[in-house]
Amino acid sequence: KAGVTQTPRYLIKTRGQQVTLSCSPISGHRSVSWYQQTPGQGLQFLFEYFSETQRNKGNFPGRFSGRQFSNSRSEMNVSTLELGDSALYLCASKTGSSETQYFGPGTRLLVL
Amino acid sequence: SQQGEEDPQALSIQEGENATMNCSYKTSINNLQWYRQNSGRGLVHLILIRSNEREKHSGRLRVTLDTSKKSSSLLITASRAADTASYFCATDAGGYSTLTFGKGTMLLVSP
Numbered sequence: 001k002a003g004v005t006q007t008p009r010y011l012i013k014t015r016g017q018q019v020t021l022s023c024s025p026i027s028g029h030r031s032v033s034w035y036q037q038t039p040g041q042g043l044q045f046l047f048e049y050f051s052e053t054q055r056n057k058g059n060f061p062g063r064f065s066g067r068q069f070s071n072s073r074s075e076m077n078v079s080t081l082e083l084g085d086s087a088l089y090l091c092a093s094k095t096g097s098s099e100t101q102y103f104g105p106g107t108r109l110l111v112l
Numbered sequence: 113s114q115q116g117e118e119d120p121q122a123l124s125i126q127e128g129e130n131a132t133m134n135c136s137y138k139t140s141i142n143n144l145q146w147y148r149q150n151s152g153r154g155l156v157h158l159i160l161i162r163s164n165e166r167e168k169h170s171g172r173l174r175v176t177l178d179t180s181k182k183s184s185s186l187l188i189t190a191s192r193a194a195d196t197a198s199y200f201c202a203t204d205a206g207g208y209s210t211l212t213f214g215k216g217t218m219l220l221v222s223p
Contacts (some may be wrong), residue, residue: 004154033210037152043200043213056210088152099143099204099209104153 001026004093004104008043012110018079021107025072029053032074033101034066037088046089049074050096078109086111118201118217124216126222131188133217135201142206146186147167149198149216158186174219196210 005024007090013019025032033056034046049068066076072093078085087110092101119134135144137163137184143162147155161168161177168175174187188195201209 045210045212048210058210059135090154090157099160100145100157102148102157105154106152108152110191 001028002070002081004091006089006100006104006107008107009105010110012112013081014112015046015081015083016079017068017081017110018027019081020075020077020110021089022072023076023091023093023104024057025074025091027090028095029102030096031074031094031098032068033092033094034074034076035090035092036060036092037106038086045088046076053055079112082112118199118214120217121215122127122220123216124220124222125191127191127193131191131221131223133186133196133199133201133219135184135186135214136215137201137203137212138182139203139205139223141179142202143156143204144175144184145202145204146184147200147202147213149200149221155196155200163206188219191219193221193223195213196220196221 007022032049033048037043047066048056052068063079068074088106090106092103094101117136128223145160146158150156150179159170159173159175177184198216200213200216
């Protein structure tokens with residue numbers, strides 16, 4: 001099976017812009033989670049989607065949003081970008097009953 | 113907020129030596145998992161230990177869990193240069209909860 005894929009892999013934006021990141025889970029996986037990784041805060045949970053419904057949400061401002069499509073692909077959007085949003089954004093997928101998450105390679109976002 | 117705290121933050125050893133990393137956490141868990149990350153890339157799942165287990169092995173990896181002390185350790189035996197990476201523990205409280213990661217241990221294995 002193909003692994004979790006994330007596009008784009010690298011992104012440079014300027015403050016105030018918005019960005020959309022995409023994640024394609026492993027075939028058959030209906031749960032998709034998003035994480036933000038920064039040197040200062042480490043890995044922080046953003047949100048989880050299961051069957052197109054947001055099942056869990058981390059402690060991030062409303063500028064961070066996401067959605068999941070019927071084919072389980074997921075997108076996350078960050079509006080009004082701030083310098084502090086520069087990070088590695090990781091997507092992970094799993095089956096509904098699994099305890100193990102499988103991570104994609106991440107999208108590295110740089111906000112200037 | 114971070115649930116787990118890894119110790120040490122960085123570890124430097126020679127090939128062939130064993131590497132031990134520790135993780136402490138704060139709340140009740142359903143399971144604890146260890147992940148590896150190479151050079152800021154995606155995380156790779158290494159091993160999962162459930163709250164009712166005390167020790168688990170997978171190849172050169174040995175994980176222990178002490179729920180009374182809310183701590184876990186990851187032992188990598190006979191380390192190789194290819195083991196150089198950051199290692200994270202992550203706790204799962206069960207249900208619809210999500211993984212909560214520690215800040216990781218950076219392991220450097222020199223040839």
